[in-house]
Amino acid sequence: MKLLAALAFAALLVADLVSAIGVVWARHESRVLFVELTRLQNTRDELNVDFGRLELEQATWADPGRIEQMARSQLGMVNPPPEDVELIQR
Template sequence: MSLRLLLALLVLANVGSAVAIVHARHAHRQLFAELTRLERVRDELDIEFGRLQLEQATWAESHRIDQVARTRLGMAFPKAEDIVVVQP
């Protein structure tokens, strides 16, 4: 009788171990798929960040700022006679 009980326990342990392995592999595959998706999103965000940095650098160039100041805002450098030096 004890031999049958031992054999039944071993079979149950074997089946339980197999189910645990299947569950662990399934979880691993799901996590790996999520990691791959998140890495792809990260790469897309890195590309977008690079584009935005390039756009910011383009808009911040001094000749671009000077052009906008002259055309849109009507700004100009003061003439020599318009400059007043204030002394303490």
């Protein structure tokens, strides 16, 4: 009977140790994943700032006034004279 009680005690002790190690491992993994999540959120925020800056830059480059100015100065484009304009109706 004492042998059976000693084996049961040993089994419970091993189960307790395994459970404790499992809890420590799970908490460690949780912390590692939280750090990774925080890093990814910071990266996302930085990318959102860059995206907003690039959208503003694109809007600046695509401004119709700027495009017209570039067409006139670099390409030598001009508005056609009124006699060369033809209106087409559907």
